[in-house]
Amino acid sequence: MSLRLETVDPAISNLLEATSSLVSSLELSDVLGKILKLAELLLEADAYAVWGCKPQDTTWRVIYSAGLSAAYVNQKIETSSSEWTNLQPVIAEDVDWMPLVRDRREMYRNEGVKSFIAYPIWTSEGGMGTVTFYFHQRREMTPDVLQTGQLLANIANAAINSAEIHETQKSLRQAAQRAAERSEFLAHASNLLASSLDYNTTLTQFVQLAVPKIADWCAVSVVQANRIQRIAAAHSDPAKLQLANEYSKKFPPNLNDRTGTSQVIREGKPQLVPIVTDEMLKQAIPNDEQYRILSQLGMHSVLIVPLISRGTTLGALTLVMAESARVLGTEDLEIAEALANRAAVAIDNSRLYEAMRESRNDEGRLAAIVESSDDAIVSKNLDGIISSWNKSAERLFGYSAEEAIGKHITLIIPQERRSEEDTIISRIRNGERVDHFETFRRPKDGTLIEVALTISPVRDSDGRIVGASKIARDITERRNAERALREGEERLRKTEKLAAAGQLAASLAHEINNPLSTVTNALYLLDSNSTLDNGARDLIGMARTELARMSRIVKQSLSYYRAGSTPKEVDVAAMVEESMQVFSAKFDRGAIHLTKRIDSAYPILGFADEIRQVVDNLLLNAIEAMPKGGPLSVWVHQSREWRSGRPGIRMTIADSGLGIPKEVFKSIFDPFFTTKEQKGTGLGLWVVRGIVAKHEGSIRVRSSVKKGKSGTVVSVLWPRSSQYDSEDRMESLLSFE
Amino acid sequence: LRVLVIDDEKFIADTLVMILQQSGREAAAAYDGPAAVRRAESFQPNVVISDVIMPGMNGIETCMNIQAKFPKCHILLFSGQAATNELVRDAREKGFAWELLAKPVEPEELLAKLAGLPKGA
Numbered sequence: 131m132s133l134r135l136e137t138v139d140p141a142i143s144n145l146l147e148a149t150s151s152l153v154s155s156l157e158l159s160d161v162l163g164k165i166l167k168l169a170e171l172l173l174e175a176d177a178y179a180v181w182g183c184k185p186q187d188t189t190w191r192v193i194y195s196a197g198l199s200a201a202y203v204n205q206k207i208e209t210s211s212s213e214w215t216n217l218q219p220v221i222a223e224d225v226d227w228m229p230l231v232r233d234r235r236e237m238y239r240n241e242g243v244k245s246f247i248a249y250p251i252w253t254s255e256g257g258m259g260t261v262t263f264y265f266h267q268r269r270e271m272t273p274d275v276l277q278t279g280q281l282l283a284n285i286a287n288a289a290i291n292s293a294e295i296h297e298t299q300k301s302l303r304q305a306a307q308r309a310a311e312r313s314e315f316l317a318h319a320s321n322l323l324a325s326s327l328d329y330n331t332t333l334t335q336f337v338q339l340a341v342p343k344i345a346d347w348c349a350v351s352v353v354q355a356n357r358i359q360r361i362a363a364a365h366s367d368p369a370k371l372q373l374a375n376e377y378s379k380k381f382p383p384n385l386n387d388r389t390g391t392s393q394v395i396r397e398g399k400p401q402l403v404p405i406v407t408d409e410m411l412k413q414a415i416p417n418d419e420q421y422r423i424l425s426q427l428g429m430h431s432v433l434i435v436p437l438i439s440r441g442t443t444l445g446a447l448t449l450v451m452a453e454s455a456r457v458l459g460t461e462d463l464e465i466a467e468a469l470a471n472r473a474a475v476a477i478d479n480s481r482l483y484e485a486m487r488e489s490r491n492d493e494g495r496l497a498a499i500v501e502s503s504d505d506a507i508v509s510k511n512l513d514g515i516i517s518s519w520n521k522s523a524e525r526l527f528g529y530s531a532e533e534a535i536g537k538h539i540t541l542i543i544p545q546e547r548r549s550e551e552d553t554i555i556s557r558i559r560n561g562e563r564v565d566h567f568e569t570f571r572r573p574k575d576g577t578l579i580e581v582a583l584t585i586s587p588v589r590d591s592d593g594r595i596v597g598a599s600k601i602a603r604d605i606t607e608r609r610n611a612e613r614a615l616r617e618g619e620e621r622l623r624k625t626e627k628l629a630a631a632g633q634l635a636a637s638l639a640h641e642i643n644n645p646l647s648t649v650t651n652a653l654y655l656l657d658s659n660s661t662l663d664n665g666a667r668d669l670i671g672m673a674r675t676e677l678a679r680m681s682r683i684v685k686q687s688l689s690y691y692r693a694g695s696t697p698k699e700v701d702v703a704a705m706v707e708e709s710m711q712v713f714s715a716k717f718d719r720g721a722i723h724l725t726k727r728i729d730s731a732y733p734i735l736g737f738a739d740e741i742r743q744v745v746d747n748l749l750l751n752a753i754e755a756m757p758k759g760g761p762l763s764v765w766v767h768q769s770r771e772w773r774s775g776r777p778g779i780r781m782t783i784a785d786s787g788l789g790i791p792k793e794v795f796k797s798i799f800d801p802f803f804t805t806k807e808q809k810g811t812g813l814g815l816w817v818v819r820g821i822v823a824k825h826e827g828s829i830r831v832r833s834s835v836k837k838g839k840s841g842t843v844v845s846v847l848w849p850r851s852s853q854y855d856s857e858d859r860m861e862s863l864l865s866f867e
Numbered sequence: 868l869r870v871l872v873i874d875d876e877k878f879i880a881d882t883l884v885m886i887l888q889q890s891g892r893e894a895a896a897a898y899d900g901p902a903a904v905r906r907a908e909s910f911q912p913n914v915v916i917s918d919v920i921m922p923g924m925n926g927i928e929t930c931m932n933i934q935a936k937f938p939k940c941h942i943l944l945f946s947g948q949a950a951t952n953e954l955v956r957d958a959r960e961k962g963f964a965w966e967l968l969a970k971p972v973e974p975e976e977l978l979a980k981l982a983g984l985p986k987g988a
Contacts, residue, residue, distance in 0.1 A: 643947025644876050647971040651882030654974040658889060681971055 165286050166196040172278045175263040177243075179203070180251070180290060182259040193259070194290070202241045207234075219280065220248040220260070221271050245269040247276065249283030251290070261286045312465050315343055319469060323476035327483050330361055332476060336469075337364035344465065345449035345458070347374070347429070350473060351383065351391050352437070352445035358383040358391060361445075370427065377423045389414050391434055391446045398443045400435040400467065404457050428452040433462055435470040439478035447473055506581075506604075509588060511597040512559065514539045514551060526581075526604055528574030544572045558587045558598045568605065580605050642684050650677060699733040700741050702779045702848055703766045709745045710764065713753065721759025729767040731779050735851045740821045747818050748783050748844055755787025755842060762786070771828055771847050778827065778849040785842055789835035798831065822846055868981070869893040871912035873903040873929060875921040883916065886974050892981070900924025900932075907933045912940055914981065919946040919954055919967075927958045934963065941984055945970050 162180075169175040177197030183190045190207040192198070222228040223245050225238040238244075245268050248260040261283040269275070319339055323332050333350045340348035341364040349363035360378050365371045383391045394401050403410070406429055415421045431451035437444045447470040451458055500507050506523035510516050516539055519531040527534070527542050534541060543551055547569060554564055564585040570578045581602045588597040656662070657670045707728055710717075717724050752762055762785050769780035790798060799819045822829045826849050833842040870887050872894060874880040880896040887894035895910050897903035900923055907915070915933055919926040930942045942963070944955065947970035955967055968977075 639947055643970040644879065647947070648876065648878040648882055650971045651879065651886055651974060655882060655885055655889065678973075 162194045162196065162286070162289070165282060165289070168285075169263055169282055172282065173263055173275060174265070174269075176266045177264040179262050179264070180259060180286065181207075181248075181262060182257055184257045187257070198264070199241060202237065205237070217250050219250070219276065219283075220246075221276070222246050223271050224268050242266050245271070247271065247279045249280055249287075251283065251287035259287075311343065315339065316465070316468055316472070320472050323472050327480045329477045329480040333362040333473060334364075336473065337362040340364065340449070340469070342366050342454065344462070344469075345433075346452040346454050347427075347448070347450035349374075349448045349450075350437070350445060351395075351448070352477060353385070353395060353443070356385065358385055358395065358445070373423060374427060377420070377427070380423075381417070381420050391448060394434045394436050394446045395443050398436045398438060400433070400463060402434075402458060402460075402463050403432045404459060406430050406432055431456070431458040433458045433466050435463070435466045437470050437474035437477060439474035442478075444474050444477050446470075503601075506602040507599065508534075508539075508602065509597055509599040510539050512555065512595070514555060516541070517597065523602070526573065526579070526602060527571065542571045542573065544570055544578065554583075554585055555598070558585060559595060561587050561595060563587065571602065580609070639684065646677070646681055646684065650674075650681070653677060697735045697737055700736045700738045701731075701733045702741060702781060703728045703731050705738070705742055706745055706764060706766050706781060709742065709749055712746075713749050716753055717762070720753055720756060722753060722756055723759075723761045724764065725761060726764045727767070728764075731766065731768045732850065734779055734825075734848045736825050736848060737821075740824070741848065744818045744821050744846065745781070747815070748846075751815070751844075752783055752785035752787065752842070755785050755789075757787075760786040769847060771849065772830075773828075776849050778847045780845060780847045782843065782845040784844075787841055789840035790831075790833040790842055791835055795831075795833060818846075822848075825849065868914065869895075869910060869912045870914045870916060870981070871895050871897065871903065871907055871910055871933075873897045873900075873915065873917040873921075873926065875899060875918060879918075883974075883977075886978070887981075890978055900926075900929035903929050904932045907936065907940075911937065914941045914943065914984065916943045916945060916977075919944050925954060927954045927963075930965065931958070931961075931963060942966075943968060943980070945972055947971075 166178055169178050177195070179195035179198055180193045181190050182193040188208055190209060192203045192205075195203050220230065222231060225231055225235060225243060225245065231238070241264075243264045243266065245265040246262055248262040251259045251261055263279055263282070319336055322335050322339065323329075326332050337348040337350055347363070347365050349360055351358050351360045353359075360383075363371065363374055363378070365374065385392055385396065387393065390401075408425070411421060411424060415424060427450075429450045429452050433449040435447050437446060447466060449458060449462065449466055500518075501520050503520060504522055506526040507518070507520045508516060508523050509518040516534050516537055519529070519534040523534070524530050529541065539551060540548055550569060554567075557564055564583065567583040567585070569581060569583060571581050572578055582605045583603075584601045585598050587595045588599050590596050653670055653674050657667065657674060662670070710724065710726065716722075749764075756762065762783070765780075765782045765784075767780055768777070770777055798815050819829060828847050830845045831842065834840050870892055872880045872883045872887070873896075874883070875898055877896075877898055880898060884894040884896045895906060895912075897906045899921060903915075903917070904924075912933075915930060917926040917930050921929075924932075926944060926946075930944070933940060934942060942965045944965050945968040955965070958965060968980075
């Protein structure tokens, strides 16, 4: 080339030198612009283009151009003609007369091209190309023109090649730098995540580290208790971060959401959205406010990767591009996945550690629970040797832990129940559990206690059964509690029954007493009517007697619901004497031998009629209980109430009758209860109980049906004085001794 | 002796009036509180025998009314039911210590009671 340069105009050679230095600047766009200027100046060319074809390809494209229309530049030419690739320039003085470009004449005409010269070049990638100069006017291709053209083509070729190499190198350098930065970042992030087991803290530092090197936004969410929780987020601008925090507080992600973090966590697959358009946002987020805040955050490129450890998705790492306008790509996906891996392992490790610590605490807690349990907890090996013995076991069985541990379990098993142990051990060996097995055990003091056992196999860390743990509960107490509960319920039922019966009695009293009054009056009037003959008068007398009997029954059974007057002093002893006097004929007729012991005593405050009713009812019951006669004892003396110690008069009537069968014994105080079939009202003892209660007294009944020893003893304590302030107290004060 | 019998059970009041008249006493019946108070104005009873539980004005209120006008009139209450208790206790607290008889009252007992009343009644 230097040879040819000598023949060129010195001005041109100067220009060419300037061009050379310009080319060395390696800024391709700059170089190409200058080349066009030179082409205009030296060749009087109107346009030029650099065409290129990749190796092993037949498609030619315009790579660089100047002075050409877009339509021309955008065209592709398919050609494998050797004319273009034989390393010789293609010279067309007039495109209309050039056979090689016959099929492109139309194109040239449209572009207004009349002549061109194309010089072959080689691209740095090993492809083919041309540098082509175009002329609007027919141009004669003199050797000068051709030489100058070749010169320019060479410069262009060199400039293009070196610029391309430079570009490649630059991007390679940049990529290498980015890779270095990223691996440095990864190393840093790994160290950070490993620095502490508190992943909340480390992840917060981690996301801060990622911003802005990796992305403009970085956030980590984890699944906790079936909810997605963002545990760390970072952005260089605190105001924007606050906006984002506000957003996630207002619109917390839901595991069921179809898109975004939820979808990634659910499916365990990353999601890369290189360019987030407004339309996409609007479609994904129908909520106006949510959309508003989100668009304020200005995210335009999003990458979400799942945090997966040991096959489980623990959460997601989100990278977002906003201000930097960089688009996230597959390269970012790689680094995000690498980061996600490290974060997932950190979270998983932290949780494992937490679980381990808890289980270690559990062991301590468990030991404390076992030791302080109210149930006796004993463990033994498969040979039946006791290996642990808690405080309650010491209490229940009487042996201390030192005494029991190391001994055989038969220590507490009664002789006759030794076979149970074999059954239990064989079930335990099979991995079965023995649930609520009720049996007896013998504590140190030699007595027998009733216990409920729950026995479970104990396994070592490999799952082998190595022994049994036994929980023993003393069920005597539970049985007592059950009994107390039953009794309470029964008492309640009784009270309810009594209340219902009381209501019935009250309304009965009203309904019966009123007509009784009328009939009593009417019969009295009739009886005093002098016009009646004797027969009629007899009938009326009969009616009056029967009516009086009816009134008595009503009074006897329903009387204590009667309005009471004020209590008065009552001599119980005298009253009992009096009643026995009244019943003396009955005693004689029934072959009843009365033994009485009436000690003189102080009077009590009460209602004489009612107390008399109690005495009469009890005496009548005694007489009726002894159809074949026998001894009857009546005793009245000063005494005290068994429970409260209140002073009073005790009245005891003991018959030697049939006794009250066990199955009906607890019903004797129920209203309408009777053993006398049609004879009794079934209200006698119920009324007695009511009257005793009204007097705040207590009643005790003992009975036996054993042959030769049968009989019933009823003992009533009448307190010396009572309050009589409320009938409602009746039930609560009634005591079953 | 003038006896006013008050009972919403008409038969009881009427038969009792007949028994009293037969025994030679002046007697009149009233079947509710207000009627009894009105009757008392003209009849001016020495003794009132009244039921306690009556619809409307009960026996206690009725007798308080009559007692206010006739302080010397002797009041006897009779009742066949337990609900009476509270009413009688209320009356007692207000200073009216009236005797309460239980229904059915045997006519002989009632006449004996009336005979035993102090002369001024």
